[in-house]
Amino acid sequence: xxxxxxxxxxxxxxxxxxxxxxxxxxxALTADAATIRAADKVILPGxxxxxxxxxxxxxLDLVELLRSLNQPVLGVCLGMQLLCAHSEEGNTECxxxxxVPVRRFAETPGLRVPHMGWNxxxxxxxHPLLAxxxxxxxxxxxxxxxxxxxxxxxxxxxxxEAFSAVIARDNYYGMQFHPERSAAVGAKLLKNxxxx
Amino acid sequence: MLSRRIxxxxxxRAGKVVKGVRFRDHVVMGEIVDLALRYRDEGxxxxxxxxxxxxxxxxxxxxxxxxxxxxxxxxPFCVAGGIRSVDEARAVLYAGADKISVNSPALERLGLIDExxxxxxxxxxxxxxDSLCDxxxxxxxxxxxxxxxxxxxxxxxxxxxMAEAQQRGAGEIVLNCMGSDGxxxxxxxxxxxxxxxxxxxxxxxxxGAGELEHFRxxxxxxxxxxxxxxxxxxxxxxxxxxxxHYLRGQGVAVRL
Numbered sequence: 001x002x003x004x005x006x007x008x009x010x011x012x013x014x015x016x017x018x019x020x021x022x023x024x025x026x027x028a029l030t031a032d033a034a035t036i037r038a039a040d041k042v043i044l045p046g047x048x049x050x051x052x053x054x055x056x057x058x059x060l061d062l063v064e065l066l067r068s069l070n071q072p073v074l075g076v077c078l079g080m081q082l083l084c085a086h087s088e089e090g091n092t093e094c095x096x097x098x099x100v101p102v103r104r105f106a107e108t109p110g111l112r113v114p115h116m117g118w119n120x121x122x123x124x125x126x127h128p129l130l131a132x133x134x135x136x137x138x139x140x141x142x143x144x145x146x147x148x149x150x151x152x153x154x155x156x157x158x159x160x161e162a163f164s165a166v167i168a169r170d171n172y173y174g175m176q177f178h179p180e181r182s183a184a185v186g187a188k189l190l191k192n193x194x195x196x
Numbered sequence: 197m198l199s200r201r202i203x204x205x206x207x208x209r210a211g212k213v214v215k216g217v218r219f220r221d222h223v224v225m226g227e228i229v230d231l232a233l234r235y236r237d238e239g240x241x242x243x244x245x246x247x248x249x250x251x252x253x254x255x256x257x258x259x260x261x262x263x264x265x266x267x268x269x270x271x272p273f274c275v276a277g278g279i280r281s282v283d284e285a286r287a288v289l290y291a292g293a294d295k296i297s298v299n300s301p302a303l304e305r306l307g308l309i310d311e312x313x314x315x316x317x318x319x320x321x322x323x324x325x326d327s328l329c330d331x332x333x334x335x336x337x338x339x340x341x342x343x344x345x346x347x348x349x350x351x352x353x354x355x356x357x358m359a360e361a362q363q364r365g366a367g368e369i370v371l372n373c374m375g376s377d378g379x380x381x382x383x384x385x386x387x388x389x390x391x392x393x394x395x396x397x398x399x400x401x402x403x404g405a406g407e408l409e410h411f412r413x414x415x416x417x418x419x420x421x422x423x424x425x426x427x428x429x430x431x432x433x434x435x436x437x438x439x440x441h442y443l444r445g446q447g448v449a450v451r452l
Contacts, residue, residue, distance in 0.1 A: 011289035018267045048317050114319045114367055116398045118199040118451040138451045140272055142319045181272040
C-alpha cells in the first residue's frame with residue numbers, strides 16, 4: 001500500500017511519518033501531483049494557521065488536485081480544518097470538501113485557548129474509522145479553532161462546547177487531534193484509516 | 197472535559213537525564229530514550245526535555261536525541277534549551293518535537309516570542325519562567341538557571357513577564373518556582389494561584405512535587421492545566437498510574 005504525506009510545510013510531518021512507520025508503513029513525503037494522485041492513501045498533516053496553509057497549497061498548485069481525489073484522504077489538525085468550507089482564522093476560504101465552518105473557541109471564563117491536552121472522544125456515528133474506540137478514550141488536541149458539529153461529525157469532544165473531533169464525507173476524513181501523539185488510541189485510529 | 201496533564205520533566209545534560217536539587221548538584225538519572233519510553237508506558241501525558249546547559253553554554257539544543265525520541269514516542273513532547281531563533285526552533289520542531297520552550301533567550305531578546313508565534317503558531321510556543329521570591333516579597337525572574345555560576349537575578353517581576361509573554365505569543369507558560377524545586381514540600385500554591393489569575397493560556401506548575409496530595413492541591417487550589425515533576429518520578433517515589441487513580445478519586449479529570 002502506498003501512503004503519501006502532502007508536504008504542505010506543517011511542522012508535524014516528521015511525527016506523522018514516524019507514527020506511520022510504527023504501524024509498518026513507510027509514507028512518502030511529497031508535493032508532487034502525480035505521486036499524490038497515484039497513492040492509495042493521502043494524508044494532509046498540518047500545524048500552523050489556516051491562511052498560510054491554504055496559501056501554501058495554492059503555491060504548490062494542489063488545491064484542485066486535493067479536491068478531485070477519489071482515494072481516502074485524511075486531514076490532521078489544521079489539515080482537517082483545511083478540508084472544510086471556511087475558517088474564521090484569517091477569514092480563509094478552505095478546500096470546501098466538507099461544508100462546515102471552522103470557528104474560534106468562544107471566549108469563556110476559565111476556558112484557556114489554545115485547547116491543549118488530552119480530551120475524551122465521543123462517537124456519534126458507527127464508522128470503520130472509529131472501530132475499536134472505547135467509551136473512555138482520550139486523544140491529544142492542540143488548537144484554537146474548531147470544526148462545528150454537523151451531519152458529517154463522526155466523533156465529538158467537549159471544550160466549553162461540543163466540537164468535531166473526527167469528521168468524514170465521502171472519501172475525505174479529518175481528525176482534529178494529533179493521532180501521531182495520542183498513544184494507543186491514535187495508533188488505532190490511524191490504523192483504521194490505513195485499512196479503509 | 198479536558199484532562200489535567202501529568203508531565204515528567206527530563207533535564208538533559210551531555211546526552212543523559214540528570215536531576216539536581218534547587219537547580220544545583222546534578223546526578224545522572226538515566227538514558228534519554230529509556231526514560232522517555234518508561235514514562236510513556238506508565239501513562240505520562242506529555243514529556244518536557246530541558247537541555248539545561250545549552251543556554252549558559254551559548255548553544256542550541258542537541259537535535260540528535262530529539263529525533264530519536266520522536267521516532268519511538270507517541271505522546272507529545274516539548275524541548276527547551278538555548279533556542280534563540282526561528283531557524284533553531286524550526287530544526288527542533290522538524291526533528292519531531294511538538295513544542296519548543298524558550299526561557300533565557302526570550303529574556304535576552306523579547307521579540308523572539310513574537311517571531312516564533314508568527315512562524316509556527318502560538319500552540320508551538322511555550323515560555324518557561326524561572327521565578328524566586330526576593331527579600332522584599334516580590335517574585336522576580338531568574339535567567340541562565342542551568343548554571344548556578346551564571347544565574348542572573350532580573351529586576352523583572354514574574355507576573356509582569358508572564359503577562360508580556362502571553363501578549364507576545366506564548367501559547368503556554370511553565371512556571372518554575374525555584375524556591376520549591378527539588379525539595380518535595382509541595383508546589384508553590386500562592387505563586388501559582390497568582391500566576392493563574394494573569395495567565396489566560398495553559399499554565400504548567402513546576403517545582404516541589406513530593407506527595408500525591410501536592411498534585412491534587414495544585415490542580416484544585418491553583419487551577420493549573422498541568423503539573424510537571426522530575427525527582428518523584430525518576431526515583432519511583434510516585435508511580436504515574438497510582439497518581440492518576442488517586443487524582444480521579446479526588447475529582448480531578450485525568451486520562452487513564
